[in-house]
Amino acid sequence: MSHGFGTDQDAWFALRPWVKERFDVISFDLAGCGPGGAESYDFDRHGSMFGYADDLIELIDELGVQGCVYIGHSMSSMIGAAAACARPELFSRLVMIGASPRYLNDDGYLGGFEQEGLDQLFASMAANFQAWVAGFAPMVVGVDDSEAVADFSRTLFQMRPDIALNTSRTIFGSDMRNTARRVPTPVHLIQTAADVAVPLQVGEWLAAAMPNATLDVIDASGHLPHITAPNEVRRILEQRLAGLVS
Amino acid sequence: MTPSPNEALYELCGFARVACEADLVMALEVDDAGRASPVASSPPHDFSSFNLTRSGLFDIEWSAIPDAANKYRLPTAVVHALPEMPTSLLFVPAPVEHAPRSGLLLLWTRAPSPAPLIEHVRLLASSVASTLAARREAVRQVAMRDQFNDLLESVPSGIVLFDGDGQSAMINERAAALLACRPGSHRSSELAAPMRALRERCANHAELETAYAAQVGNVHYAATQHWVLGERTYEVDTHPVSGDGQHGRIWLFTDVTAELRIAAKLRGLAQSDPLTGLPNRRHFEEQAAQILTAAVAAEHTVALLMVDVDHFKQINDTHGHPVGDAVLKAVAGRCSDVLRDGDLFARFGGEEFIGLLTITTEHEAAVIAERLRNAIAYTPVLIGQLAITVSVSVGAATTRMMSATSGEVLESLIESADAALYRAKQNGRNRVTIA
Numbered sequence: 001m002s003h004g005f006g007t008d009q010d011a012w013f014a015l016r017p018w019v020k021e022r023f024d025v026i027s028f029d030l031a032g033c034g035p036g037g038a039e040s041y042d043f044d045r046h047g048s049m050f051g052y053a054d055d056l057i058e059l060i061d062e063l064g065v066q067g068c069v070y071i072g073h074s075m076s077s078m079i080g081a082a083a084a085c086a087r088p089e090l091f092s093r094l095v096m097i098g099a100s101p102r103y104l105n106d107d108g109y110l111g112g113f114e115q116e117g118l119d120q121l122f123a124s125m126a127a128n129f130q131a132w133v134a135g136f137a138p139m140v141v142g143v144d145d146s147e148a149v150a151d152f153s154r155t156l157f158q159m160r161p162d163i164a165l166n167t168s169r170t171i172f173g174s175d176m177r178n179t180a181r182r183v184p185t186p187v188h189l190i191q192t193a194a195d196v197a198v199p200l201q202v203g204e205w206l207a208a209a210m211p212n213a214t215l216d217v218i219d220a221s222g223h224l225p226h227i228t229a230p231n232e233v234r235r236i237l238e239q240r241l242a243g244l245v246s
Numbered sequence: 247m248t249p250s251p252n253e254a255l256y257e258l259c260g261f262a263r264v265a266c267e268a269d270l271v272m273a274l275e276v277d278d279a280g281r282a283s284p285v286a287s288s289p290p291h292d293f294s295s296f297n298l299t300r301s302g303l304f305d306i307e308w309s310a311i312p313d314a315a316n317k318y319r320l321p322t323a324v325v326h327a328l329p330e331m332p333t334s335l336l337f338v339p340a341p342v343e344h345a346p347r348s349g350l351l352l353l354w355t356r357a358p359s360p361a362p363l364i365e366h367v368r369l370l371a372s373s374v375a376s377t378l379a380a381r382r383e384a385v386r387q388v389a390m391r392d393q394f395n396d397l398l399e400s401v402p403s404g405i406v407l408f409d410g411d412g413q414s415a416m417i418n419e420r421a422a423a424l425l426a427c428r429p430g431s432h433r434s435s436e437l438a439a440p441m442r443a444l445r446e447r448c449a450n451h452a453e454l455e456t457a458y459a460a461q462v463g464n465v466h467y468a469a470t471q472h473w474v475l476g477e478r479t480y481e482v483d484t485h486p487v488s489g490d491g492q493h494g495r496i497w498l499f500t501d502v503t504a505e506l507r508i509a510a511k512l513r514g515l516a517q518s519d520p521l522t523g524l525p526n527r528r529h530f531e532e533q534a535a536q537i538l539t540a541a542v543a544a545e546h547t548v549a550l551l552m553v554d555v556d557h558f559k560q561i562n563d564t565h566g567h568p569v570g571d572a573v574l575k576a577v578a579g580r581c582s583d584v585l586r587d588g589d590l591f592a593r594f595g596g597e598e599f600i601g602l603l604t605i606t607t608e609h610e611a612a613v614i615a616e617r618l619r620n621a622i623a624y625t626p627v628l629i630g631q632l633a634i635t636v637s638v639s640v641g642a643a644t645t646r647m648m649s650a651t652s653g654e655v656l657e658s659l660i661e662s663a664d665a666a667l668y669r670a671k672q673n674g675r676n677r678v679t680i681a
Contacts, residue, residue, distance in 0.1 A: 042295075044283075044294055044295040045294060045295050045296060045297070046294075047294040048293070048294035048323060050294065050296070050321065050322040050323035050326060051294055051295075051296060051323075053322035054296055054297070054321050054322055054323075057319070057322065058300070061300075061319070082322045082326060083322060085322070085325060085326065085331075086320065086321075086322040086325040086326070178326070179326055182330070
C-alpha cells in the first residue's frame, strides 16, 4: 500500500484492518514523507516519478515478493504503473485511488490544471508554506471532515517545505500518459465524483487508455476517499479483488 | 565552432545508435556508488538521476556482445524511454576520474541483427570518456564561477579586483553602480577612468589626491580613506592581493554613511542633557577647556555666568514635575536664543545653568547677563493653559586670560560667579550681580 502526496502510511488506518484480514500487508513512506522523510529524499532522483518507481521495485525485490496486489493513492498510482511496466512479474493487480497521469490540460486532454494556476500554487507554497497548507488541506480533503483536514495538515507539515515544493513540482509536471497506455497489469481505478485534483474525465481517460482497467466512481467527494469514505472504497475492493482473496 | 562537450556526447550517442541499430543509447556518468546521471541520449530524453548499483551492469566483464536485457535490473526511467520492453543491451565502460563506472548503454527492443559495427562500438569508449571528463570539468568550472559570483554579490561592498597581470579586472554589481559601468570582467585600462572620475566627484577629493599621490609607484601600499560622495560616505579600502602587489590589487567600497550618522548621534546623546538638549556638565567642562586655551593665546577676556531659576521648588510643588521640566526647557530655549553662536551654554545641574563667553570688555558681561535675565522675566512661560511667571538670578565673573593664568581658572571663575549668584538671590532674586 503506497500513500499519496502530503500523507504518510498512516493514511491507510481505515482500510488497513480489512486488507490485513485478507492479505499480508506491506506499507511504507514515500521518499520525502513520514517522520524521517528528509533523509530518504534525493532532489535529483525524486525529481521524476520514475525515481519513486525505482524505490518501489527495490523494496519489493528486497522482500522477495512476486505478483502482489498494489494499492496506490494519488501520485502512487502512476508510481505503481511505472514499476509494473518495468517489472510486470512483481504485480498481479494495481488498485489506483484518485489517479492522474497528467494534471495539466493538453490538446484533447483535460487534466484540470493550467500552467498559470500551477505557477501560482508553487509561488504561494514557496512564499508561505504554513498559509498554503491551511488553504490546500481542506480543498483536497473536499468534505467537511475537520479531523481528516487536521490529519492531512499534520502530515503535510511533517514534510520539509522545500521537499514538499519539489515533490509537487514533480507530480504536477509529470506526464505519465505513455506509461498508462502500456501497463500490462489489470488495473482497478477508484475515484470520487468530485475531486479537486482529478476531474472525472481523467478517470475515464485512464480507463479507456489502459489495456486492462476498470473504473469505479464512488458516491463520495474529495481526493482522500480512503480516509473520508472508507466504506465505499472497501465495497469496491471487496468486489474487484474477490477472486484473489485467500 | 567546436561543439560543447554536451553536444559532442549527444552526437556520440546518435552515432552509436545509428551504427548499431539500437533503440536507445545513453551516455551515463556513474560514480563508484552507482549514482548515475544520464548526460546525453539518443533519441534525446530528459532523465533524472538514478542508481545502478543493483542493476547488474557492473557485475560482468563486457565484451562486444549484447546480453539479454531481462538479466539486468534497469531503472524504470530507462524502460519508459523505450517504446516497449528492451530485449538486449550492451554496456561500454568509459571510466572517468571521480566517475569510474561511467559508460555508454545501448538498448534494443528486438534482438540486434549481427551488425558488424557493434563490435567496433567499443572504440568509442575513449572518446566518450574524454568528452565526459571535459563536460565534468566544464560543469565544475561553471559551479565554481557561480559560487564565486554569488559570494562576490553577497558582500555588502563594492569590489574592484585588478589582476596581477595588469591586463584584466573584475567588478561586482555594487562597484559597477558606483562606477557607472557594467559588472563583470573588464580590461584594467577601462576601469582607470571611471575610478578617477569617481574620486574627482568626492567633496574631499583634494585630500584624497594628496593621500594617494604619496603612494604612486608603491605596489604594496594599503590604505583606508573616506570618500565623501554627496550625502554618502564610503570607506574605501585598497590593498594588494595576499599582501603582494604582484598578485593584483583589490578596492573595497563600503557605504558607511549610516554608521557615521549613528556614531555622531550617539556622541551627541552622550554629551547632551536629555531634557533641554543643552550640553551636559561633562561636555561643558571639555568645551570650556578648549575655549579657555584659545582665549589664552588671544589674550581675550572671558565671562562665566551662573544662571539659576528663582523659586523653582515652588513651581514644582505647585504645578508638578512635568510643568517644572517644561519651565526648564523654556528657560534653556530662551537663553540659547539670546546668546551668540560661539557662546557655550550648558545645564549645570538641577535648575542651574552655566555659560562661558569670550568678551571684549568687562562691561559686556553685565550686558549679556542682563539680556538673559530679561529674556526670562519679560513675559510668563506658557505651558498648555498655564501662564507661569518665571525669573532667573544671574551671577557673573570675568577674567582676562594670559599665559600666566592659573590652570584652575575655571574652578575659580565658577566659585566667584557662584558667590555673586548667592548675593543676587539674597538681594531679592530676578537680578544680575557681577563678582
